[in-house]
Amino acid sequence: MEELDFLLGDFSCSWVNLTVDPPTTGSAEWNTERTMRGHFYVMDQTMPGLKCKLIFGRDPLTASFITYYYDNFGNFGTTTSPGWRNGVLVFTGEYYAFGAKTVFLEEFTREGENHYVKKGFHLVDGDRVPVDIIECHRKR
Amino acid sequence: MEELDFLLGDFSCSWVNLTVDPPTTGSAEWNTERTMRGHFYVMDQTMPGLKCKLIFGRDPLTASFITYYYDNFGNFGTTTSPGWRNGVLVFTGEYYAFGAKTVFLEEFTREGENHYVKKGFHLVDGDRVPVDIIECHRKR
Secondary structure, eight states, X not given: OGGGGGGOEEEEEEEEETTSSSXXXXXXXXXXXXXXXXXXXXXXXXXXXXXXXXXXEEETTTTEEEEEEEETTSOEEEEEEOOEXXXXXXXXXXXXXXXXXXXEEEEEEEEETTEEEEEEEEEETTEEEEEEEEEEEEOO | OGGGGGGOEEEEEEEEETTSSSOEEEEEEXXXXXXXXXXXXXXEEXXXXXXXXXXXXXXXXXXXXXXXXXXXXXXXXXXXXXXXXXXXXXXXXXXXXXXXXEEEEEEEEEXXXXXXXXXXXXXXXXXXXXXXXXXXXXXX
C-alpha cells in the first residue's frame, strides 16, 4: 500500500468542475487514514452537501490496486489501477452516478511531498472527456 | 433499501465453519446501520481476530443490490443481488480471500422479526460448496 501513502493525512482541496460551461469551482476536504491493520486506506471526501467515501485496497494476485466508492447521493463505483507508471497513478472503472452508468478514469500526480492533483475523466469510446481537476494540499 | 432493513441493528451471531472437518463453531457480532442519508447500509462483523466491513447499496438502473466487502486480513470482494426471491435473498460475486480468488454466494433467510440466517457457499462449476452457516439474533 506504500504507493498510496501520499494520500494519507488531512488535505484542503480546491476543485474545478469542467462538465459545465463556464467551469465551477469550490473547496473540499480529502482526509485519508489507514484501516483494517493497514490493508486498506479510507478517504473521506467532504464538501458542502456532498460526503463521499473511497476505500483503497490491494489485490496481491494481480499486483493492482482497487477502490470502492460511495456517497450520500447513492452514487457508487469500483476501479482498479496497476500502480504508478511514468509518474502517474491511474484508476479506471465503472460508476453509477446520478442515474447513469459511466466509465470513469482518475489520474493522480504528486506535485511535492504535501501536494497532489487528481484529474477526472469520463472515458467515451476510449477518449478522455475531462470532468474535474482537484488540487490537494496537506493541512499544516 | 427497505428489503435490507432486517439487517439493521445489533445482532449476536453463532457461526459454523463447514470448510474444515470436523466443523468449527464460534460467536460474532454483526451490527448494521444506515449511512450516507440511508443510501447505504454498513455492517460491521466482529469476532476474535477478525474485523470485516460489508457495505450494502442499491443500483437503481438494474433494480439490484450491491455489496463491497473488506477485512483486516486484506480480503475483499463485491457481490450483487436481485433482491428477495421466493423467501431468500442471494448475493453472488467474486472475492479475493487468503491468496485465492473465489466465486462466493451468500443466502439470507429471515426466521422471524429478530432472527436471520446467512449461508455461505463457494460456487464451483455452478455447484454450491458449503462454507458456513451463521445464525444472527437481535440483541435485546
